[in-house]
Every structure is written in structure tokens, then in C-alpha cells.
Amino acid sequence: MSQEFPYLKDESVVAVQRGPEPGGVGGAYRAFGETLRGLKTTFARIIEGPVTIQYPEEKTPVYPRFRGRHKLHRFEDTGLEKCVGCSLCAAACPADCIRVVAAENDPDDRVSAGERYAEVYEINLARCIFCGYCEVACPFDAITMGHEYEIADYNREDLVFTKEMLLAEPVERTPLRREGE
Amino acid sequence: MTLLADTSFVEATWILIVKSIVIFAVIFAIVPMLTVLERKLLGRFQARYGPNRVGPLGLLQPLADAVKLITKEHYRPTNAIAGLYYIAPAIVVFTGVATLAIIPFGNVQEGFGLYGIDVPIGILYFFAFGSIAFYGLLLGGWASGSKYSFLGAMRAAAQLISYEISMGLALLGAIMMAGSLSLVSIVEAQNQIWYIIPQFVGFLIFLVAGFAETNRAPFDLPEADAELVAGYGTEYGGMRYGSYALAEYIEMFVISAIAVTFFLGGWHGPGPGFLDPIWVVVKIFAFLFLFMWVRATLPRVRYDQLMSLGWKVLLPLATLNVLVTAILVTVT
Numbered sequence: 344m345s346q347e348f349p350y351l352k353d354e355s356v357v358a359v360q361r362g363p364e365p366g367g368v369g370g371a372y373r374a375f376g377e378t379l380r381g382l383k384t385t386f387a388r389i390i391e392g393p394v395t396i397q398y399p400e401e402k403t404p405v406y407p408r409f410r411g412r413h414k415l416h417r418f419e420d421t422g423l424e425k426c427v428g429c430s431l432c433a434a435a436c437p438a439d440c441i442r443v444v445a446a447e448n449d450p451d452d453r454v455s456a457g458e459r460y461a462e463v464y465e466i467n468l469a470r471c472i473f474c475g476y477c478e479v480a481c482p483f484d485a486i487t488m489g490h491e492y493e494i495a496d497y498n499r500e501d502l503v504f505t506k507e508m509l510l511a512e513p514v515e516r517t518p519l520r521r522e523g524e
Numbered sequence: 525m526t527l528l529a530d531t532s533f534v535e536a537t538w539i540l541i542v543k544s545i546v547i548f549a550v551i552f553a554i555v556p557m558l559t560v561l562e563r564k565l566l567g568r569f570q571a572r573y574g575p576n577r578v579g580p581l582g583l584l585q586p587l588a589d590a591v592k593l594i595t596k597e598h599y600r601p602t603n604a605i606a607g608l609y610y611i612a613p614a615i616v617v618f619t620g621v622a623t624l625a626i627i628p629f630g631n632v633q634e635g636f637g638l639y640g641i642d643v644p645i646g647i648l649y650f651f652a653f654g655s656i657a658f659y660g661l662l663l664g665g666w667a668s669g670s671k672y673s674f675l676g677a678m679r680a681a682a683q684l685i686s687y688e689i690s691m692g693l694a695l696l697g698a699i700m701m702a703g704s705l706s707l708v709s710i711v712e713a714q715n716q717i718w719y720i721i722p723q724f725v726g727f728l729i730f731l732v733a734g735f736a737e738t739n740r741a742p743f744d745l746p747e748a749d750a751e752l753v754a755g756y757g758t759e760y761g762g763m764r765y766g767s768y769a770l771a772e773y774i775e776m777f778v779i780s781a782i783a784v785t786f787f788l789g790g791w792h793g794p795g796p797g798f799l800d801p802i803w804v805v806v807k808i809f810a811f812l813f814l815f816m817w818v819r820a821t822l823p824r825v826r827y828d829q830l831m832s833l834g835w836k837v838l839l840p841l842a843t844l845n846v847l848v849t850a851i852l853v854t855v856t
Contacts, residue, residue, distance in 0.1 A: 371837055378822065385569045385821040395572045 404520035405490050410473045411517065412491035413466055415509040416484065418456060424510070425485035426464060427457030435480035440470035457483075464506035469499050490517045540641065547624055555773045556586030562773075562816050569820035589766075596762035603669025604759060612664030613760065613767035619657040620774030623650050627781040628708050630791045630800035639708065646705035647695055650782060651688070654737060657775065658684045661739070661746055664768070665756030676755025679827065680746035683736055686834030691733035693842035697726040697849040698786045711790030718789035725845045727787045729838050734779040736830070738772060740815060742822035743830060750824070780811035 396403055405411065416425045428445030446462035454460040475488050491513055496502055560575065560583060567574025576582035600609060626649055628639040643649045658680055665677025699705060701722065702713035720727050736743040747755040754760075757768050784790060784807040793803035825833070 381821045382817060385817065388571045389565075389568045391571060393568065393571050393573045397573070 402516075402518055404518040405492070406520050409490050409492075410475045410478075410488040412468065412489050412494055412513065413471075413477070413504070413509055414487055414489045414513065415464065415506065416487065417510065421456070423453055424455040424460060425483045426461045426481075427455050427483060427485070428459045428461035428464075429482065431480040431482065432477035432486055435476040437474060437476065438470045438472045440467040441465070441477060442467075461506060464509065465503055466509065467503045468494055469502040489513060490515075490519060492517060543641075544625070548621060551621055551624055551774055551777065554777060555770055556590070558773045558777070558812065559586050559589065559769075561812070562819075565813070565816045566820050569817070593763050593766040598764075599761050601669055601759050605667040605669065608663045608667035609759075610764075612660050612667060613764045613771070614660075615663070616657050616660030616771035617767050617774065619653040619660065620771045620778060623653045623778045624774065624781070626650060626707055627778065627804075628711055628785060628790055629804045631708065631712070642706055642708045644706065646707050646710070647699065647782075647786075648705065650778075651692060654775075655684065655688065657771070660768075660771065661756045664760065665746070668756070668759035670759045672753045672758040673756050676746045676748070676752050676758070679748070679752075680739070680756060682827075683739075683743065683745055683830060686831050687733040687736040687838065690729055690834060690838035690842045691737065693839070693846050694726040694729035694733060695782075695786055696842075696846050697723045700846070700849050700853050707785050707790075711785055711792065714789040715792055718787065718792070720787040720789075723787060723845075723849070725841060726849075727783070729842045729845070730783060730787070732833070732838060734783060735815070735818065736834070738775045738779055738815070740772065740776065741819040742825050744824060745827060745830060748824065776812060776815055777808065780808045780815065783811055784808050 417423060418425060428443055430443045430445065433439075433441040433443050442463060442465045443461050444463035445459045448454060448458060448460050473488065478487050486509075493516055494502070563585070564574035564576075564582065574582065575585040578584040578588045600606060625641050626639065626643050626646065628642070630639075661680040662677045665673040665675075665680065668674075698710060698719045701719060702710040704710060704713070735741075739746050745755075746752075747757065749755075752758070757765055760768065781804070784804060788807045791800035791804050793799065793806075795803075
């Protein structure tokens with residue numbers, strides 16, 4: 344060894360265990376054994392069964408903290424919108440995809456619980472990166488990230504979600520992962 | 525027992541015509557089944573489902589494939605030699621179906637042999653057509669006028685010479701034990717013991733050579749889709765390409781049937797006589813399962829590895845097997 348590699352220290356030379364060279368009886372025996380081992384490995388896959396999730400029919404359940412399509416919320420008792428049009432979500436948004444235009448509440452016909460409300464609340468989901476900063480920025484928990492991830496559409500214009508769309512109770516198309524799943 | 529098949533049993537011409545039509549109908553019904561079976565099995569072997577969208581359980585997938593292939597444009601590269609380019613896919617299909625004629629699915633029952641024809645030279649017929657089938661690949665690859673096709677064709681030729689002798693010698697042991705070339709007589713000779721037990725070495729050699737004969741993994745060198753695009757089939761499209769695929773499945777079926785006839789006792793099995801063809805089909809499908817299993821498992825061998833396997837391992841082993849069998853047959 345040390346003659347072959349004079350520049351190496353003896354302890355740094357490691358002998359590599361190799362099987363018999365191909366050809367000859369030893370190689371043939373080894374190849375045969377390895378072939379059987381390979382056949383066993385693939386047959387085990389048949390017994391285990393497919394792991395495919397057949398997507399449109401079966402869906403992967405999402406975790407509770409999954410950040411999907413946004414939702415706007417109302418107070419459950421009064422039915423007033425939680426959003427007061429403060430635009431903090433729009434300020435926090437790194438993709439700059441939220442547009443809020445605030446307006447004064449009419450005391451006789453309140454829209455939100457606060458002094459002002461969002462007259463226009465639009466999220467451009469084509470731009471949104473689903474980072475969840477809007478949710479964090481909101482002082483009234485008026486906007487949260489939902490579990491919906493099937494948002495694809497044919498036109499970019501259709502991806503601009505208005506306040507009415509975000510307030511509406513979304514169709515639950517995505518299964519939620521249960522505890523311990 | 526005579527060396528050649530009994531030629532005194534002659535069937536009427538109309539029976540032979542009906543038989544040939546039935547053989548065509550059966551094989552063209554079996555091949556679509558095989559394609560969907562293979563794709564589904566390959567899927568299972570890889571922990572996925574395989575085709576399951578077209579029809580119930582994906583069973584209409586071959587129909588969709590066939591419609592797609594047939595409706596494609598008939599295309600010929602400028603460099604291709606027209607006549608040979610057109611006829612090459614037909615050769616492989618023709619030889620595949622022709623070989624199927626000699627497979628016995630049962631003995632003569634009520635004056636009607638359950639096989640296409642009991643050729644007196646029996647297995648030589650199989651070898652003759654098996655070699656002609658390679659002309660389909662050779663001519664197709666050469667006439668395409670493309671380098672990838674040409675390489676595939678050359679590989680097909682090299683592959684043919686490196687395993688065909690071993691294949692013949694592997695079957696020779698069984699032929700000597702039965703004392704006949706006729707496939708029907710060979711099956712009849714196995715009513716005591718299937719030849720897979722006394723001829724196990726021959727069986728293994730035949731199996732390896734059979735994989736090479738069908739150009740399937742791990743010996744799919746002429747196609748070698750990773751290195752040669754599609755080998756001899758690179759320039760083919762539409763149903764001409766489909767013919768090559770069809771021929772591959774027919775050959776797979778034929779090789780399985782020959783293996784069943786020579787080593788697994790053909791139609792022998794428990795049960796009354798009318799179950800004979802069912803036994804043959806069950807055994808053939810067991811073999812086809814093995815073909816697909818191996819395809820799902822083994823990587824393609826290198827070109828020189830195939831040659832060294834054919835010449836340095838299989839040929840000496842087959843020769844030894846024949847010698848030992850010859851001595852034992854003479855002594856006993």
C-alpha cells in the first residue's frame with residue numbers, strides 16, 4: 344500500500360470491500376443472488392400497495408395552520424364586519440397585493456364595529472405569496488388564512504378577490520387533517 | 525417415439541383455415557390485455573396504480589392507445605429506404621404470429637388438435653421464425669436512415685448471435701429427453717415429470733436467452749430508450765411503431781408458451797381433459813408475470829456484459845448441460 348501511494352500515511356489508506364469481479368463462477372453466483380434480492384424488493388411493493396393519492400378524488404388533508412385562501416370575518420353575535428379598514432394588512436403585505444379603501448361608518452347603518460370600515464377590500468391572489476403577514480398584522484383578527492388551495496382560474500381578473508367573496512363562507516373543498524394524522 | 529411428428533394425422537384444409545383465423549383473433553385480443561396488464565403491474569411494482577382513467581379500472585386504455593396510434597400521420601424520413609422501411613414492422617408481426625401456430629394448447633381431442641399445426645420439425649420452425657423476426661429489427665433500423673436506428677439494428681444483430689446458440693442448446697436437452705422435435709410429443713413425454721426438474725439448468729438458460737429474444741429488460745439493448753432514443757424504432761411513428769410494440773408482446777407470449785411447452789409440462793395438470801387449454805394459458809400468464817416482474821426489477825445490462833454473458837456463461841453451461849443430458853439419456 345505505502346509503495347503504491349507514497350504520499351499517503353498508512354492509517355489513511357482504507358481497504359474497500361469489493362465483491363467478486365464480474366465473470367466466472369463467483370460473479371455469476373453473486374449476480375444470481377442479487378437478482379433474486381432485487382425481485383424480492385420489487386415484489387414487496389405489490390404487497391404494500393400503491394401510495395398514490397388520486398388527487399381530484401382524494402385530497403391530502405391540510406394541517407390546521409395551513410395557509411390557504413384568505414377569509415374575512417364578521418362578529419358572530421352582531422354580524423358586523425371585524426375589519427375596520429386600517430390598511431395594516433396592506434402595509435404588511437410584501438407582495439403588495441392587498442388594496443383597502445376605508446370609509447366612515449354611518450351610525451344608523453353600521454358595517455363594521457369600529458369608526459370606519461373597508462369600502463373596498465381586494466386581494467389579488469395572483470400576486471399573493473401566502474406568507475400570512477396580513478393575518479399577523481391585523482389588530483382585530485378580521486383576516487385569517489383559510490385552508491382552501493384550489494384557487495386556479497382561467498383569467499387573472501378572476502383572481503382578484505373582492506370583499507364579498509372573502510366574506511362569503513367558502514365551500515370546504517379541502518379536508519382538514521385531524522389530530523395526530 | 526419418432527423423431528419427427530406423426531404426419532399421418534392430417535386435418536382438413538377448412539379446419540386449418542379456421543384455426544389460423546382463430547389464432548389471429550386470439551393473439552390480437554391477448555396483446556391489448558397484455559399491454560394493460562403490463563402497465564398496471566409495472567405501476568404496482570412501483571407503488572402506484574398504473575392506468576385507471578379510461579373505462580372501468582382503466583381496462584379500455586389499450587383501445588385509446590390503438591386509436592391514437594392508428595390515427596397518426598404516416599410519416600417517412602427523407603433518408604429512409606421506402607420499401608424496407610414499410611415492410612420491416614410487418615415482418616416482426618408476421619413472424620410472431622406464425623410462431624404461435626405451433627404452440628400446443630391441448631392434445632388431439634375428438635379428432636381436432638388444439639394447436640395451429642403440429643409441424644414435423646417442431647422447434648426448428650420456432651427458431652427459423654425467431655431469427656427472421658430479427659430481420660424486422662435489422663431492416664427497420666437500417667432502412668430508417670438514422671444513426672440511432674442503425675446502432676439499434678447493430679445491437680440487435682450482435683444480440684441475436686450471442687444468445688441464439690445457447691437458446692437452442694438449452695432446448696436440446698429437453699428434446700433429447702423426449703426423443704422428438706414435435707412440440708406435441710414433447711408435452712406428451714412430460715406426463716411423468718415436468719422437464720423443469722431434470723432440465724433446470726436448461727430452463728434457466730432458456731429463460732435468460734428468452735429475455736434476450738424478446739428484446740425486453742434487462743436485455744432491451746436494441747431499444748435502449750435511455751441511450752439510443754428508441755433504437756431501431758426511433759424513426760417510426762403511428763401504427764408502424766405500434767407494430768413493433770405488438771410484435772414484442774406477441775414474442776413475449778410465444779417465448780412463454782415455448783417455455784411452458786418444454787419445461788412446465790404444457791397442458792398437463794390436474795382436472796379433466798377440457799381444462800388442458802386453461803392450464804396452458806395459466807402457465808403462460810405466470811411466465812408473462814415473470815417477464816413483467818423482471819422488467820420492473822432489473823436495470824439494462826451493458827452491451828459488452830450481454831456478450832460476455834452469452835458467450836462466456838450461457839454457451840459453456842448449455843453445452844455442458846447437453847453433454848450431461850446426452851450421457852444420462854444414453855445410459856438409462
